[in-house]
Amino acid sequence: MLTREEAPRLDGDPALPAESARRLYRTMLTARLLDTEAVALQRQGVFPAYVSLRGQEAAQVGSAAAMDARRDFAFPTYREMAVALALGVDMAGYMASHRALWHGGLYDPMAARFAPVNAVVGGPVPHAVGWALGEKLAGRSGCAVSYFGDGASSEGDVHEAMNLAGVMGAPVVFVCQNNQWALSVPNERQIAGGSVAARAAGYGMPGVAVDGDDVAAVYTAVREALERARSGDGPSLVEALTYRAAPHSTSDDTSRYRDPDEERAWAERDPLPRARAALEAAGHADAAFFEQAEAECRAEAERIRDTVSAAPEPPGSDLFAHVYREPTEELARQRRVWQEEVA
Amino acid sequence: MLTREEAPRLDGDPALPAESARRLYRTMLTARLLDTEAVALQRQGVFPAYVSLRGQEAAQVGSAAAMDARRDFAFPTYREMAVALALGVDMAGYMASHRALWHGGLYDPMAARFAPVNAVVGGPVPHAVGWALGEKLAGRSGCAVSYFGDGASSEGDVHEAMNLAGVMGAPVVFVCQNNQWALSVPNERQIAGGSVAARAAGYGMPGVAVDGDDVAAVYTAVREALERARSGDGPSLVEALTYRAAPHSTSDDTSRYRDPDEERAWAERDPLPRARAALEAAGHADAAFFEQAEAECRAEAERIRDTVSAAPEPPGSDLFAHVYREPTEELARQRRVWQEEVA
Amino acid sequence: MSPTATDTPGAASAPAVPATMREALNRALDEALAEDPATLVFGEDVGRLGGVFRVTEGLQRRHGEHRVFDTPLAEAAIAGMSVGLAMNGWRPVPELQFDGFAYPAMDQIVNQIARMNYRSRGAAPMPVTVRIPSFGGIQAPEHHGESLEAVFAHVPGLKVAAPSDAPDAYRLLLQSVRCDDPVVFLEPKARYWDRSPSPAGAGPVEDAAVGTSRVVRPGRHATLVAWGAMVHRCLQAAEAAAEDGVELEVVDLRWLKPIDAAGLAESVGRTRRAVVVHEAPLTAGLGGEVSALITEGAFSRLAAPVQRVAGFDVVYPAGPLEPQYLPTVDRILFAVQRTFE
Amino acid sequence: MSPTATDTPGAASAPAVPATMREALNRALDEALAEDPATLVFGEDVGRLGGVFRVTEGLQRRHGEHRVFDTPLAEAAIAGMSVGLAMNGWRPVPELQFDGFAYPAMDQIVNQIARMNYRSRGAAPMPVTVRIPSFGGIQAPEHHGESLEAVFAHVPGLKVAAPSDAPDAYRLLLQSVRCDDPVVFLEPKARYWDRSPSPAGAGPVEDAAVGTSRVVRPGRHATLVAWGAMVHRCLQAAEAAAEDGVELEVVDLRWLKPIDAAGLAESVGRTRRAVVVHEAPLTAGLGGEVSALITEGAFSRLAAPVQRVAGFDVVYPAGPLEPQYLPTVDRILFAVQRTFE
Numbered sequence A, B: 001m002l003t004r005e006e007a008p009r010l011d012g013d014p015a016l017p018a019e020s021a022r023r024l025y026r027t028m029l030t031a032r033l034l035d036t037e038a039v040a041l042q043r044q045g046v047f048p049a050y051v052s053l054r055g056q057e058a059a060q061v062g063s064a065a066a067m068d069a070r071r072d073f074a075f076p077t078y079r080e081m082a083v084a085l086a087l088g089v090d091m092a093g094y095m096a097s098h099r100a101l102w103h104g105g106l107y108d109p110m111a112a113r114f115a116p117v118n119a120v121v122g123g124p125v126p127h128a129v130g131w132a133l134g135e136k137l138a139g140r141s142g143c144a145v146s147y148f149g150d151g152a153s154s155e156g157d158v159h160e161a162m163n164l165a166g167v168m169g170a171p172v173v174f175v176c177q178n179n180q181w182a183l184s185v186p187n188e189r190q191i192a193g194g195s196v197a198a199r200a201a202g203y204g205m206p207g208v209a210v211d212g213d214d215v216a217a218v219y220t221a222v223r224e225a226l227e228r229a230r231s232g233d234g235p236s237l238v239e240a241l242t243y244r245a246a247p248h249s250t251s252d253d254t255s256r257y258r259d260p261d262e263e264r265a266w267a268e269r270d271p272l273p274r275a276r277a278a279l280e281a282a283g284h285a286d287a288a289f290f291e292q293a294e295a296e297c298r299a300e301a302e303r304i305r306d307t308v309s310a311a312p313e314p315p316g317s318d319l320f321a322h323v324y325r326e327p328t329e330e331l332a333r334q335r336r337v338w339q340e341e342v343a
Numbered sequence C, D: 001m002s003p004t005a006t007d008t009p010g011a012a013s014a015p016a017v018p019a020t021m022r023e024a025l026n027r028a029l030d031e032a033l034a035e036d037p038a039t040l041v042f043g044e045d046v047g048r049l050g051g052v053f054r055v056t057e058g059l060q061r062r063h064g065e066h067r068v069f070d071t072p073l074a075e076a077a078i079a080g081m082s083v084g085l086a087m088n089g090w091r092p093v094p095e096l097q098f099d100g101f102a103y104p105a106m107d108q109i110v111n112q113i114a115r116m117n118y119r120s121r122g123a124a125p126m127p128v129t130v131r132i133p134s135f136g137g138i139q140a141p142e143h144h145g146e147s148l149e150a151v152f153a154h155v156p157g158l159k160v161a162a163p164s165d166a167p168d169a170y171r172l173l174l175q176s177v178r179c180d181d182p183v184v185f186l187e188p189k190a191r192y193w194d195r196s197p198s199p200a201g202a203g204p205v206e207d208a209a210v211g212t213s214r215v216v217r218p219g220r221h222a223t224l225v226a227w228g229a230m231v232h233r234c235l236q237a238a239e240a241a242a243e244d245g246v247e248l249e250v251v252d253l254r255w256l257k258p259i260d261a262a263g264l265a266e267s268v269g270r271t272r273r274a275v276v277v278h279e280a281p282l283t284a285g286l287g288g289e290v291s292a293l294i295t296e297g298a299f300s301r302l303a304a305p306v307q308r309v310a311g312f313d314v315v316y317p318a319g320p321l322e323p324q325y326l327p328t329v330d331r332i333l334f335a336v337q338r339t340f341e
């Protein structure tokens, strides 16, 4: 495994063609703007709470862009908004989860190939392995991408999933966004040995730590891992070293546990300016592009904001609608009680 | 980590003084003889079932002998009979667990510094870390030794425990007895990457694979790990590569899943003759010693066999005796029901 | 019933006539694998070994290593991979080796399997049947004799079944595997060798429809309600009572979620007295639910409070104490007697 | 009650007068840490941050990083390390951050913490208090509003408590930490900011003895039984009923294992009618147990079957649907009405 310093530096030499690089930038920008809107929505009381991905745009967009959206499948946690965006998920449906309209979100996860929002830290990781194994059993060529955090790496489920993937040769890529913090707990008190990527060797799979704030580096690492999985060489692990620039959630107060200097220092690593600089350095984009991107991405973020804000609340009967595929008499009875006594 | 072939070969050059080496041999021999008696007791219907440790005598006795029985504490699974023996546990009380008199055994685990028999694969591993951490918090110098199998290495609890130990710098030694099989599942289908010892690096701790059939090699590796833990350098992992020479339990039928040739080939690695040969080669023991050892160890095994066979069954009221330290009225009421309707 | 009963597990192509519950379950799995190529059977030791109780014996040979396979020793992963497999179109039938080892999988079962259909608003159904050899009575090691039905029955999104004899085990398991909702299937390991009349000719699978109970012995003086191995214990009690002229009706609940509340009310409405019997510890056991349902459904008819005969609120004990823990025929008869006081 | 209530957590040395349940719990922990040097407080984010609900605020600063510390994000390890710590003479008070995340720790709680005293025949007691911010009502994300009391109450070896107001939270938590048996302590997060009369002068800790309930409002026409935040809901219902001249007694069960069966029988013996109210889904909820206990203890006095008002058997919903899921004052009053039909 590689430390942040040793990680491949790819922004000067992007593996990405110009058009793709510009697309990634625009997605990152939309994510940043939408994230900002979402924090505002929480302040306005439209969202009861929100978990910001600020700082993790490169890790999320770079990894998602490496996927083949027709055949791969992403298993997110609760902080993968920019992954959803990059995969073309219906974003008002996605943000509905933060408005607490429906915990899993209101998009169609099967059509989007992006599993429902999952709040159990570590919980969805074995799902990704199961999905990948199912793909292999069916003789199809899709791969699963499993997202989880540095904190999640401590959970037993993540270990069981990695071991299972290794034993079964499941075509899955584990993407750990190490944003340095699990709520108030820093890496030093979370990750024995200090590196999630280093765990991969113990499962006989490749593990790499990349600069998670460099969208091209993330893209390249995940693309390689996906190619490996797709060609039958099994799972691998990519640790994207990044930073949670915002509080854990809008209910959190970072002043209780981290140094404001650390947050300020992050500004230098902010993946947005870095991506912009890389595009400029490579001659892929000019001022006009950035101006237009800003306007269009803002419009898109505002459109999503307005759509999710205006979305109707689900009817109370939805309580009963999706518990089972094959309804039970007992639940029908309870629905009648609800109708008579609550509705 | 080291593979079996690279593991230190210590039997020609034992780190053990003659007297200790002879003592280890005698313990291994008693374990073997008692194990054989136990299988017979199961056939006679005295034990409802039995899990043999045949083949694992060196791994168990070598690791236990490295402990300081006054200050360290062992956390076993259900197959550590020879560890108990080496630590001086009341063996009739230990074997009572196999006679199903009491699941945890009838010895005093706190006095013996050997936790109750634990049937949850992986379950006791975090206990060892907690105990070790407690020792560190108290400023005492004891270490915990956590026993588990190759199959157990797949469980989430083992990962969580190792990570916790690493983060907290807990003085614990993880001893994995890799006996090649977890019931009917061989290492290839169990351990991604093929090595439990290799996992240690991912937690930033030393991991070593030793020839688990060489009692001196196991002793040396665990002693070093204990010294490291005791001097404040935190946890480490020793994988003892050994073999489950018997079926998983007396209810098991190995012909369904493993090649009889494999079992036959094991005879060459049998730790008993190897320990004997090492003693002879080092000039530590002569024919008279072996003759006397055989007689005394057999007498000891038979004494334990007879004691456990004759032990009284616990009274029915024991059902209620140990559920709580501070009894409840409801349970007292149930005890009265039991007295009136069952006893 | 069938004198041609044989130890050879039935193949879908050449239906033998299973005589034991173990064989009936084996045959149900065999047929499920044959009828739907999406069905997968996996877990610890279920492949090559055929399961510690041989319930999956021969399935790997007949359906291939891709359809029937061993997993690493990791219950959370076994349950968790089922979610992903189901999302990819498969119909997983995982086994958890013993009741007590369902706890490491609890988070995946409760927080994931049971909720994914709901969370996805029906987009990602979970046709998962989690088989768990369950309950006590075989003098097994610790954690090998637990009764978790109350825990599972409490979880929205799950359905829970527990068969009591061979023919019904066959029907209930096929019904469960075909169900598009997750089912936790609790197999009474003490009855694996039960030789009740064979499933062949025992009525169609539909007779075990989700949420139905069945009267396994009619009677008119009181109703005994049980599931799993305790149905047999109740039949023994009914036999004993019959000698004294007391006719006990025995209801096999078999679906522990949803529970056939109407069936219970009907039976107890007739008999006016009820005793519910289970192996699990008394407090917060499913007996409380059954007692409440009966009382709610037949209060005006009840001549006495519903009695509960359950395991004591103690840790499930080792061998010699097991018979002192499990409900006995005597305890059941004492409880019946109390309903007449 | 106390106008001097302050936000500064009370220190054992200078007892402030906590006004909220959060502060009362904080003070109880503070005193427990002060009175017994073996007491340890740990879990996810309980140290530096002071817990996501600030229940452990200031404790690390006052008692040191060795006594109050953050763990890695691993619930099984948090519960599991408690076993080893207890075996080494410590008195662990771990926190599991939210109810829904108790499931990953379930195996360690049920199969290890609850059993070690029994397994060791009393040699290795487990004075562990597992604190779990619990229940719903705060429009939280998924898994942050679950009610697991029925699961824990079913487990032999565990004791289970759930306070309903600040003074009792203080008493119950100190009682739990001092108890030599493992206690699962369910804190109603919707009531953390409750400003009921302060614990100072609210009676000694012994008044919260294990297995006792308390009447929080006396009445004579029917008994409402609840715990946690639903006690408050029942008090609201009683208030509303009083306007119509119906006097409802409200019993705060508070110890969910062992349950005060005698207290329930006494109250319902007087009122002849009972409604049990809880947030957890109806089926196999603790309401079934309470209903069965009341029916067993007061059958001849009961004028109507015990009614249950519970969460529906659905997955705990997101924000806007939460009020439709949780028992309402109306539903409680409808149920009371049914006991008069």
Ligand SMILES: Cc1ncc(C[n+]2csc(CCOP(=O)(O)OP(=O)(O)O)c2C)c(N)n1
Binding pocket: A079, A119, A120, A121, A122, A148, A149, A150, A151, A152, A153, A179, A181, A182, A183, A244, A248, D044, D073, D097, D101, D104
């Ligand atoms: C199993 C589980 N335990 C605890 C929590 C509460 N919790 C939510 S997020 C979080 C920190 C997660 O850290 P990390 O995995 O690094 O992800 P990040 O929040 O940094 O994206 C915690 C403790 C949870 N959601 N799930």
Ligand SMILES: Cc1ncc(C[n+]2csc(CCOP(=O)(O)OP(=O)(O)O)c2C)c(N)n1
Binding pocket: B079, B119, B120, B121, B122, B148, B149, B150, B151, B152, B153, B179, B181, B182, B183, B244, B248, C044, C073, C097, C101, C104
């Ligand atoms: C959590 C759990 N799951 C399943 C089992 C059933 N079981 C008992 S032993 C065993 C195999 C254990 O293999 P390993 O860890 O290699 O230990 P060994 O038996 O070889 O000593 C299994 C699956 C168990 N006891 N605990």
Ligand SMILES: [Mg+2]
Binding pocket: A149, A150, A151, A177, A178, A179, A180, A181, A182, A183, A244
């Ligand atoms: Mg993080």
Ligand SMILES: [Mg+2]
Binding pocket: B149, B150, B151, B177, B178, B179, B180, B181, B182, B183, B244
């Ligand atoms: Mg093994």
